[in-house]
Amino acid sequence: MNNKTYITTTLPYVNAEPHIGHALEFVQADTIARYFRQKYGKENVFFNVGTDEHGQKIFKKAQEENISIQQFVDKYSDRFKEYCKLFFVEYDNFYRTSTKEHAQIAQKFWEICKKNGDIYKKQYSGYYCVGCERFITEKELIDGKCPDHGTEPELKEEENYFFRLSKYREILLKWLEENPEAVKPQNAYDELKKIVSEIEDISISRIKEHLPWGIDVPNDPAQVLYVWFDALTNYVASIGFGTNEEKFNEWWPNTIQFFGPDNLRFQGAIWQGMLASAKLPHTKKLLRHGMVLGADGRKMAKTLGNIVSPFEQAEKYSAEIVRFYLLAGISTFADGAYKEDDLVNMYNARLANNYGNLLNRVIHLANAKEVNINEEQNVEREFKQKVDEYKNEIEKAYEELEIFLALEKVDELADWGNKYITEKEPWSKELTKEQCQTVLNNLSYLLKIVSQLYYPAIPISANKAKEALEKREKIILFNKL
């Protein structure tokens, strides 16, 4: 049986510093990657992240900063690498779209679509907003002005290449009908169906003269690939598409793509259409996570002064605590407000008071009573059954990408452990040594499982906890905040 799972995030566009939303996505994907690695082995997971480095905005930003574009993208790409490191995001591949190799594969993808009759040239005339740097449809205009900038767009004419996305409308709808599990959560699935039912052909190139920073259209150096067409191909390129078919065929069938609410159209409709055109299978699982909002429940914005800096947060609380909060305190799929009070409460309640404290109770008592623990074969059957029941439920949640839910249940299991130890009173002098040993050994098994199930979210602490238990060393893993 092939257990290989390929996990990829969206490639962030490198026109600015990483923000907390990037952390959410990276950390979610990393958690799932770690879960699968732990469960099925390292060799069965391939985790891709990277940066999207072409397009108008980057071109312009580099000019503003007065450095070469390559320097600019190198700088920001490095920032994202550091960012991953900061939050313990352990990727197998960091993909960059500004490499020569990527250009070749994106062009190859283009040629396949072209060969299959899905790319054609069309005179395009429309309203162009300089502020947005894009064409705006007539429907979008408000009083003849751009809805975002309030300025009057210019009439502009351009000959572009178009992708025959409309050809795949029915095919994609059928795919969705037949695979209700393909998109998480349910409302993203519903939304995608609606988007797909209305898809039209899309422009997939730009005139090079306007945008010198991009990948040349094959056989037409006057045009460059539209940045989205170019970037989307990374999902297959990173696992060998166009370079290593065997590797590609091994990984692609079981793919999980993580992305944000603004990306549903691209990952769910356009990319799936591109895959269909290239005669490749659709993505197995699309996970649309939510948006991290400011503490006031509004979208973070400079003008609202509610921006949460991931760097400051990591500095203030430690990156792992921030990581834990993003996973356990903010819904996996819905928008959620980042509130420091919640972070503190959640950390104290779940990690310090519940998990960390139970760990110390058990280690301390085992040492004081000089009894054996960590003997899995001696765990009472009924107790083991109960713990394994939790374990199965939690693993099921992880497999279904329900991270928030999984972590809630891990907390429940630790909580049950605290109730158990209170009820059994292994500190009581009325218990025989054997009875005491049974209780503490049972609990050592529970703690091992809890640590294992917490590991994908808080890898460093969970490993330390496991070690402390094995060595019977009492430590304060989670200092209260």
Add this chain to the structure above:
RNA sequence: GGUGGGAUAGCUCAGUCGGUUAGAGCAUGGGAUUCAUAAACCCAAGGUCGGUGGUUCGAUUCCACUUCCCACCA
């Protein structure tokens, strides 16, 4: 502006395919206790389920409108 999604205890969220007293965790208050990070354990209080109207014997759950929030609009 158009379209889609959301609004349930102080906070984070479950839930109701319409039906007697709407659930959990955290936070709060009280009790009991001390093996442990003054942690854990037990109990309690907390909500006209965003607003208005409609369908219905009955709506938090269905429908319409409305307010606020989020996203998208090649």
